[in-house]
Every structure is written in structure tokens, then in C-alpha cells.
Amino acid sequence: MLRFFGPFIAPIVGLGFVLALTVAFFMPREAAQVTAQHEFHREPMELHLASDGPFGRFDRQQLQRGFQVYKEVCSACHSLSLVAFHDLEQIGFTKAEVKAIANQWATEQPSINPDTGEPATRKNLASDKFPSPYANETAARAANNNALPPDLSLITKSREGHAAYVHSLLIGYQDQPAELLKKFPDAKTPPSLHYNPYFANLNIAMPPPLAADGQVTYADGTNATRDQMAQDVAAFLTWTAEPKLENRHRAGIAVVLFLLVTTILAYLAYRNIWADKKH
Amino acid sequence: MSFPWAEHYAPKHPFMRWMDEKLPLPRLVYNAVGAGYPVPRNLNYFWNFGVLAGAALGIQILTGIILAMHYAANAGVAFDSVEHIMRDVNSGWLLRYAHANGASFFFIVVYLHIFRGLFYGSYKAPREMVWLLGVVIFLLMMATAFMGYVLPWGQMSFWGAQVITGFFSAIPVVGEPIRVWLLGGFAPDNAALNRFFSLHYLLPFVIAAVIVLHIWALHIPGSNNPTGVEVKGPQDTVPFHPYYTAKDGFGLGVFLLCFSLLLFFAPNALGHPDNYIPANPLSTPAHIVPEWYFWPFYAILRAFTVNFLWVPAKLWGVVAMFAAIALLFFLPWIDRSPVRSANYRPMYKWFFWVLVADVILLGFIGKSPAEEPYVRIGQFAAAYYFAHFLIILPIISRIERPLALPNSITESVLHGEAEEAAPLGQQA
Numbered sequence: 102m103l104r105f106f107g108p109f110i111a112p113i114v115g116l117g118f119v120l121a122l123t124v125a126f127f128m129p130r131e132a133a134q135v136t137a138q139h140e141f142h143r144e145p146m147e148l149h150l151a152s153d154g155p156f157g158r159f160d161r162q163q164l165q166r167g168f169q170v171y172k173e174v175c176s177a178c179h180s181l182s183l184v185a186f187h188d189l190e191q192i193g194f195t196k197a198e199v200k201a202i203a204n205q206w207a208t209e210q211p212s213i214n215p216d217t218g219e220p221a222t223r224k225n226l227a228s229d230k231f232p233s234p235y236a237n238e239t240a241a242r243a244a245n246n247n248a249l250p251p252d253l254s255l256i257t258k259s260r261e262g263h264a265a266y267v268h269s270l271l272i273g274y275q276d277q278p279a280e281l282l283k284k285f286p287d288a289k290t291p292p293s294l295h296y297n298p299y300f301a302n303l304n305i306a307m308p309p310p311l312a313a314d315g316q317v318t319y320a321d322g323t324n325a326t327r328d329q330m331a332q333d334v335a336a337f338l339t340w341t342a343e344p345k346l347e348n349r350h351r352a353g354i355a356v357v358l359f360l361l362v363t364t365i366l367a368y369l370a371y372r373n374i375w376a377d378k379k380h
Numbered sequence: 381m382s383f384p385w386a387e388h389y390a391p392k393h394p395f396m397r398w399m400d401e402k403l404p405l406p407r408l409v410y411n412a413v414g415a416g417y418p419v420p421r422n423l424n425y426f427w428n429f430g431v432l433a434g435a436a437l438g439i440q441i442l443t444g445i446i447l448a449m450h451y452a453a454n455a456g457v458a459f460d461s462v463e464h465i466m467r468d469v470n471s472g473w474l475l476r477y478a479h480a481n482g483a484s485f486f487f488i489v490v491y492l493h494i495f496r497g498l499f500y501g502s503y504k505a506p507r508e509m510v511w512l513l514g515v516v517i518f519l520l521m522m523a524t525a526f527m528g529y530v531l532p533w534g535q536m537s538f539w540g541a542q543v544i545t546g547f548f549s550a551i552p553v554v555g556e557p558i559r560v561w562l563l564g565g566f567a568p569d570n571a572a573l574n575r576f577f578s579l580h581y582l583l584p585f586v587i588a589a590v591i592v593l594h595i596w597a598l599h600i601p602g603s604n605n606p607t608g609v610e611v612k613g614p615q616d617t618v619p620f621h622p623y624y625t626a627k628d629g630f631g632l633g634v635f636l637l638c639f640s641l642l643l644f645f646a647p648n649a650l651g652h653p654d655n656y657i658p659a660n661p662l663s664t665p666a667h668i669v670p671e672w673y674f675w676p677f678y679a680i681l682r683a684f685t686v687n688f689l690w691v692p693a694k695l696w697g698v699v700a701m702f703a704a705i706a707l708l709f710f711l712p713w714i715d716r717s718p719v720r721s722a723n724y725r726p727m728y729k730w731f732f733w734v735l736v737a738d739v740i741l742l743g744f745i746g747k748s749p750a751e752e753p754y755v756r757i758g759q760f761a762a763a764y765y766f767a768h769f770l771i772i773l774p775i776i777s778r779i780e781r782p783l784a785l786p787n788s789i790t791e792s793v794l795h796g797e798a799e800e801a802a803p804l805g806q807q808a
Binding site for chain 2: 112120123124254261301344352361367379
């Protein structure tokens with residue numbers, strides 16, 4: 102049986118697959134449809150953060166500014182469910198500051214009334230995760246024209262383009278280009294949506310969150326231009342998505358240096374052992 | 381087992397002698413990867429990848445066991461438990477990134493190991509069983525990797541599981557009931573996640589067991605070598621230890637360096653951003669793509685777009701995808717050329733490199749969206765893949781005129797023949 106396999110059976114089986122694919126290959130098909138997304142979607146603008154590169158460290162001042170933008174702008178609609186208030190100590194807030202931030206947070210933490218067991222809310226503690234601005238998904242959709250504002254904890258890791266995408270999206274709002282409407286008359290942005298070339302399908306439900314320069318007043322005196330605010334919040338969300346980035350970079354450099362030395366020694370040992378053998 | 385001139389284990393220390401009488405485990409190690417295993421002296425760096433694959437499995441098992449202590453296989457909390465590992469577990473980020481990127485590196489070294497076998501004809505007699513067991517390991521690895529990718533329960537986990545288990549519904553009549561039975565539901569959910577976790581924990585140990593058989597089967601004829609000429613005498617071999625333990629030590633260092641660069645400085649480079657979005661059965665990602673190591677096979681699956689010979693396109697795709705791997709089982713009997721090493725096979729050598737290019741092209745197509753021109757290129761590349769193994773190989777093994785082989789390994793090492801004897805990079 103195996104004797105016949107090579108010369109006979111294998112080529113017959115092979116011909117079957119090749120024929121099926123040849124037929125498929127020559128089957129006429131519709132040309133790829135050119136859509137408005139194809140032509141008008143833009144890659145994010147370049148963004149350089151202190152955390153980039155193998156030696157990158159977070160710029161804590163910037164993270165604190167970014168947190169301020171999240172607190173005063175984003176948190177009205179977006180949750181940050183994987184981050185706890187006391188995590189803010191990692192970006193330079195003191196214990197007392199964190200306690201105050203938690204205590205004064207606009208949305209309270211869901212709880213129960215200890216006497217009646219009825220649903221209730223209580224003030225946030227430093228150990229709490231950031232509360233969601235909405236009680237549940239239905240409430241979130243009801244308040245946002247049926248769109249669901251995504252949780253922001255991992256947003257820079259869950260989008261193509263990462264922090265640069267967040268930065269570009271926030272300041273990328275514009276009027277729909279006349280050229281687009283001329284070419285794709287059906288692609289007009291619906292009234293409840295907003296045109297943004299950095300968003301995958303060009304029309305995003307979120308209204309422009311950073312409307313004007315000076316929307317927040319930075320505690321450190323930095324001029325709060327729209328671009329600055331977008332950069333700062335992108336940096337902050339890079340931290341929320343990867344809080345251990347600095348540990349990773351530090352450990353990485355140590356490990357690579359160690360392995361470099363070890364590998365060189367291993368190479369020398371190898372050459373030494375083989376010195377008498379031609380191979 | 382092994383050659384008559386293999387060094388014999390002779391324990392000197394009284395404790396080791398005592399041990400050898402009661403449980404000759406040191407003797408086993410000595411004969412398997414110690415001085416008791418004579419190996420051709422002319423192996424090049426491509427022979428490092430077997431040991432590296434073993435190291436990769438070790439990394440996966442070690443990191444995986446610790447991850448399992450913190451992970452919760454429940455559809456409600458799986459995603460958050462992974463983030464808990466990333467944020468709250470001591471060095472949890474290191475464990476998880478090492479495990480995720482370790483899977484990629486496992487496949488990188490195994491693919492190089494497989495292609496080394498293809499180039500040097502290591503699948504040919506008398507090593508057919510080594511090759512067959514290797515293909516079994518490869519299949520087990522694919523199953524394990526797929527199920528592991530489902531565990532974080534992100535968008536690609538969920539939709540990947542949906543697509544892969546959907547293969548079974550291509551089977552006529554009983555396909556759909558089988559799919560539902562395998563998943564434990566109509567769509568991937570808690571039942572599926574739980575059994576995937578259970579199997580993902582089990583299969584690596586099965587892989588380890590098959591690796592034992594793989595090495596056992598290898599030690600009967602001994603290792604192949606770059607000339608493909610069998611060992612003729614003691615002058616052709618060196619003891620595994622210290623010669624190849626030293627060389628593998630260096631290889632391991634280079635491997636760990638590359639692994640560390642990715643793990644510490646670009647840990648998400650090979651992943652898909654969508655898997656950081658929690659699984660949502662109501663929202664399909666724009667493009668469902670598997671992990672990179674499945675791209676070539678995914679391209680073959682999607683290349684079959686028309687019903688042909690009364691067989692629906694979907695069934696063709698699924699059968700072809702499995703056939704693309706299953707045909708490797710028959711390779712020792714498809715390629716009948718008595719010459720092993722491609723260095724002495726002028727025609728096969730060219731077709732080998734065309735195959736490498738074809739598989740890389742298939743990988744690129746598997747990653748690309750299912751639209752023109754990618755689909756058509758994929759159809760061509762997939763057809764070539766099958767043609768290479770099932771049509772071209774039987775023909776060239778018949779018509780090819782191999783070059784003159786060296787009389788022995790030693791001759792090739794000592795008299796010219798520098799091309800086969802020199803390590804990679806120094807070849808003429």
C-alpha cells in the first residue's frame with residue numbers, strides 16, 4: 102500500500118486540491134468595494150510619550166494632568182473599572198490626596214443600606230475601584246443615544262494605534278469633507294453621530310469631548326490646549342492599561358544584560374570544547 | 381540503542397554506584413543526553429532547535445502552572461482574572477507575557493525544527509517514526525495553543541473559538557450536533573471555556589510524553605546530519621556531552637535573548653488588540669484572525685471559495701486545512717529519493733526554498749482580510765502548497781540526479797565539502 106502512495110495516490114489527492122483551487126481561482130468575483138472608510142480613514146498622528154522605548158519611564162506630572170482630564174471630562178461617561186483610587190499613589194499622589202479624591206468623587210460607590218438592605222450608595226474609599234458613571238449598560242445606552250461608552254482601563258491596548266489613536270481621536274473631529282460627500286453621497290454622517298477620520302468607520306457617537314482650549318485648569322500651570330489635554334489623557338490611559346510598564350522595562354534591561362554576558366560565556370565555552378574537533 | 385562505540389556509564393562515587401543498582405536513572409540520562417550518546421560531529425546550528433523546543437515547552441509549563449493558580453476559568457470573571465494577574469499578582473505581568481510570547485517562540489523554534497527536517501531529509505528511513513511522532517507533537521501543540529488563546533476570554537478568544545469549532549459543522553449531517561456537543565452549548569460559553577482550560581492544562585503533559593517517545597525513537601538510528609550520510613564509525617561522532625551540550629547552551633542563550641527582547645520590550649507585538657476587549661457574543665470583530673502561527677493554515681481554509689465536485693466550499697476548506705498537516709504523515713513515503721540532504725539534491729533544493737516562500741506568502745494572506753487581491757493570491761499559494769508535497773515531490777524524487785555523496789561524515793569534514801560542514805553563515 103505504502104509502495105503505491107508516493108507514485109500514485111499522493112498525486113491524485115494533490116490534483117483534487119489543485120483542481121478545486123484552480124476552479125476557485127478563475128471564478129469571477131466582484132471587485133473589492135471601495136468605501137468611504139477605505140479612502141478617508143486616517144492612521145493616527147505620531148505621538149511621543151516618555152514611556153516609549155526600552156528605557157521609557159512615565160512622566161508623572163503628565164499622568165497627573167491626564168488624570169485631571171479624565172476626572173473632569175471623560176469620567177462623566179466612561180468607567181475605569183480596573184483601576185483603584187489608591188493606584189493613583191503610583192503616579193505621584195499622596196495617600197491624603199488619594200483619600201480626598203475618592204471621597205469627593207462625583208459618582209458614589211454602589212452599596213446597600215445596612216439597616217434595610219435596600220440598594221444604596223456610599224462615598225468612595227481609597228481601596229475602591231473607580232465607580233462607573235452609570236448603574237448598568239442599559240442606563241449607559243439610554244443616556245447616550247443607544248451607544249455604549251467603553252471602559253477606558255485598557256483602551257490604549259485594545260485599539261490599533263494605541264496611545265496615538267486616543268490622542269488623534271480626541272482632537273480629530275472635523276466637518277465631513279465635501280469631497281467625501283461628492284464621492285459617496287450615501288455616506289453622510291447621521292445627525293446623532295460625529296465625523297472623525299481616526300475612528301474606524303468615520304462616524305463616532307461620542308460628541309467632541311475636548312471642545313476648547315482651557316477646558317480644564319491644570320494645577321501645575323501647564324497651558325491646557327486641546328492638543329495638550331489629548332496628549333496628557335493618552336499618557337494617563339497608557340498607564341491605566343499597563344501600570345507595570347516601568348517594572349517591565351527595568352527588569353528587561355537587567356535580564357538582557359545578564360543574558361548577554363551568559364551567552365558570550367556560553368559561546369566561549371562552546372569554542373573551547375570544540376577547539377580540537379574539526380566540524 | 382546507539383552505536384557500539386558509545387561510552388559506557390561507569391559511576392565512580394559509591395553513592396552513584398548504589399543508585400545505579402537500585403534505579404539507573406543517571407544511566408538513562410547519561411545514555412540519552414550525556415557522553416553515552418554519540419552524535420555526528422558535523423551538525424550545524426539548525427540542530428539546536430530540538431533542544432530549544434524542549435526549553436520552550438519547559439517555559440510554558442512552568443509559567444502556565446503558576447498562572448493557573450491565579451486564573452479563573454469562568455466566563456463571568458476570566459477576563460478580569462487575567463487583568464488581576466497583570467496588575468495585582470507579584471510579577472504576574474511577567475508570567476503572563478512570558479506565557480503568551482512563549483507560545484509564539486515555541487512555534488518559531490518548532491517551525492525551524494520542521495523545516496530543518498524537510499531540508500535535510502530527516503523524515504526518511506530509518507527515522508520515519510521520529511518524524512511521525514513529531515507531526516503528532518505539532519498537532520497537539522496547535523490544539524493546546526488554540527485552547528490557550530481562548531482562556532483570556534477577550535473578543536478574539538471568543539470569536540476564534542466560534543470559528544474553529546465551526547469547522548466541525550462542515551461535516552455533513554452530524555456536523556452541527558458534534559459542534560454543539562464539543563462546545564457544551566450552541567455557542568462558546570462557560571462550558572466550553574471550562575473544558576478548554578482543563579484540556580489546555582492536560583495536553584502539555586501529553587506533549588511531554590510524546591517528546592519522550594520522539595527522543596527514544598531518535599536514539600535508535602541516531603541523529604541525522606547535514607550530509608545525510610549515515611555514521612560509519614567512531615571518527616564520525618562526538619559524545620553528546622560535552623560537545624553538543626556546550627553548543628546547545630550557546631543556542632539557548634541566543635534563544636533566551638531574542639525571547640527577552642520581545643517579552644520585555646514589545647510584549648503585545650504578536651497579539652491582537654481586540655483581545656483586550658472582553659468577549660462579547662453580540663459584537664463581531666471587523667476581522668477575525670487567529671494567532672500568527674496559524675495564519676498559513678487559515679489562508680488554506682479560506683482559499684476554498686467554490687463548491688466543487690458536489691462538495692461544499694466550507695467542507696473543502698476544512699478538509700484541506702487538516703490535509704495540509706496530515707500529508708506530513710505520509711511524507712516519508714511520498715519522497716522516495718534515497719538521498720536525504722537537499723545539499724546533494726539540485727532540484728529538491730530549489731523547490732524547498734520555493735515552499736518556504738510559499739508558506740510565508742500563505743501566512744501573509746492568512747493575516748490579510750478576505751478580499752481581493754488577497755483571496756486569489758491565497759488560492760494560488762494554497763494550490764502550490766499541495767502541489768509541492770503531493771505532485772512535485774513524487775516527480776522529482778524520480779527524475780532528479782543527485783550529486784555525488786561524500787563517503788563519510790569525516791571525509792566531508794576534513795576534505796573540502798566545506799559547505800555542509802561549516803556552521804550557518806560561513807557557507808560558501
